[in-house]
Amino acid sequence: MAEKQADCIIIGAGPAGLGAGLYAARDRFQMILLETFYPGGQIINTDRIENYPGFDNIAGADLILKMSEQVQAFGGQILTNSPAEKLSRRSDGMIEVLSGSDKYIGKVVILAPGSSYRKLGVPGEDQFRQAGAGVSYCGTCDAPFFKEKIVVSIGGGNTAVEDTLHLAKYAKKVYMVHRRQEFRATKVLVEELMGQVNRADSNLELKLDSVVTQIAGDQKVGKVILKNVKTGKTEEIACDGVFIFVGMVPNTGFLKGFVDLTEAGFIQCDPAYLRTRVPGVFVAGDCRIGAAMQLSTAVADGVNAAMWMKHYLRDPGWWNLPLSDALSPADW
Numbered sequence: 001m002a003e004k005q006a007d008c009i010i011i012g013a014g015p016a017g018l019g020a021g022l023y024a025a026r027d028r029f030q031m032i033l034l035e036t037f038y039p040g041g042q043i044i045n046t047d048r049i050e051n052y053p054g055f056d057n058i059a060g061a062d063l064i065l066k067m068s069e070q071v072q073a074f075g076g077q078i079l080t081n082s083p084a085e086k087l088s089r090r091s092d093g094m095i096e097v098l099s100g101s102d103k104y105i106g107k108v109v110i111l112a113p114g115s116s117y118r119k120l121g122v123p124g125e126d127q128f129r130q131a132g133a134g135v136s137y138c139g140t141c142d143a144p145f146f147k148e149k150i151v152v153s154i155g156g157g158n159t160a161v162e163d164t165l166h167l168a169k170y171a172k173k174v175y176m177v178h179r180r181q182e183f184r185a186t187k188v189l190v191e192e193l194m195g196q197v198n199r200a201d202s203n204l205e206l207k208l209d210s211v212v213t214q215i216a217g218d219q220k221v222g223k224v225i226l227k228n229v230k231t232g233k234t235e236e237i238a239c240d241g242v243f244i245f246v247g248m249v250p251n252t253g254f255l256k257g258f259v260d261l262t263e264a265g266f267i268q269c270d271p272a273y274l275r276t277r278v279p280g281v282f283v284a285g286d287c288r289i290g291a292a293m294q295l296s297t298a299v300a301d302g303v304n305a306a307m308w309m310k311h312y313l314r315d316p317g318w319w320n321l322p323l324s325d326a327l328s329p330a331d332w
């Protein structure tokens with residue numbers, strides 16, 4: 001069993017973990033980044049990013065390569081094939097992280113294991129998932145690629161409504177499919193949606209009490225098959241893209257009982273300083289409650305966690321300060 005100590009152990013080499021790693025390494029902290037597979041996270045699955053400031057179009061893999069090299073150039077250690085499996089806090093305040101037969105001990109841990117889009121689980125979903133084939137899970141990311149096209153959006157929660165409204169700004173026609181009559185999204189969003197649907201020149205049409213049972217096409221998405229759950233009737237909708245907004249699954253199973261999780265598995269934290277309930281353990285990126293689920297916000301979270309870590313290392317009592325006292329403007 002290998003045992004290594006560091007000032008900071010970061011879990012997950014996606015954008016959040018790499019953002020944290022860059023700041024920690026550049027601040028000359030000893031830092032170890034543990035990654036289950038290889039650096040990348042979700043963004044490695046896309047070859048077109050248009051909304052990361054400073055890059056008008058870059059592939060996820062290229063951006064991640066630059067991020068990883070930057071971390072390593074400042075002396076940060078990235079350990080691949082090293083999943084964090086169990087965490088505990090010792091009585092001396094150090095945090096232990098077990099990965100296989102290895103043990104990592106840090107003064108601070110930044111949790112950045114990310115999350116995954118929940119899949120719909122219908123035929124065609126995986127086939128057309130690769131970039132440009134027409135299945136997407138992020139309206140904010142991909143709506144501009146469907147300018148003047150016909151798209152189908154699926155879901156009934158806040159993200160589904162928000163991203164469908166966003167899609168309607170670009171697409172020629174948006175069919176929004178929801179399995180119930182009522183939406184789970186907040187009232188104000190549903191009112192906005194209905195306002196848009198009821199406009200005489202609306203490009204948005206609701207398909208309620210309906211589910212998509214198949215996504216079909218040749219090289220790209222060409223149509224979906226809908227089924228009305230009340231009547232059992234099926235119908236085909238010709239379309240160029242399908243946006244699936246049925247939730248996210250955070251990669252936090254290994255943290256159960258260590259930090260507080262929401263029912264859906266997102267890590268609870270204070271929204272300003274990203275402190276979890278365990279002193280010395282911060283959280284960053286898509287795995288946390290209230291995450292905006294974007295590349296730039298994940299990076300920003302990582303940077304913030306690495307900045308706030310310095311307050312804790314200087315004075316562990318900082319951890320217990322209420323939000324309003326944790327940092328006064330005078331600190332700057």
Ligand SMILES: Cc1cc2nc3c(=O)[nH]c(=O)nc-3n(C[C@H](O)[C@H](O)[C@H](O)COP(=O)(O)OP(=O)(O)OC[C@H]3O[C@@H](n4cnc5c(N)ncnc54)[C@H](O)[C@@H]3O)c2cc1C
Pocket residue numbers: 011012013014015016017034035036037038039040041042043044045046048049050051052082083084085112113114115116117137138141142251254284285286287293294295296298
């Ligand atoms: C296809 C696709 C396209 C996207 N396009 C865009 C876009 O154009 N613009 C945009 O802003 N956003 C986009 N996103 C969203 C963006 O990728 C995410 O918001 C961002 O990657 C979140 O970063 P993260 O670091 O929090 O988590 P993740 O990217 O999920 O990274 C988490 C990392 O942690 C690792 N990990 C998990 N558990 C453990 C463990 N126990 N131990 C060690 N490592 C672990 C994972 O292997 C992974 O590498 C897209 C997402 C997808 C899937």
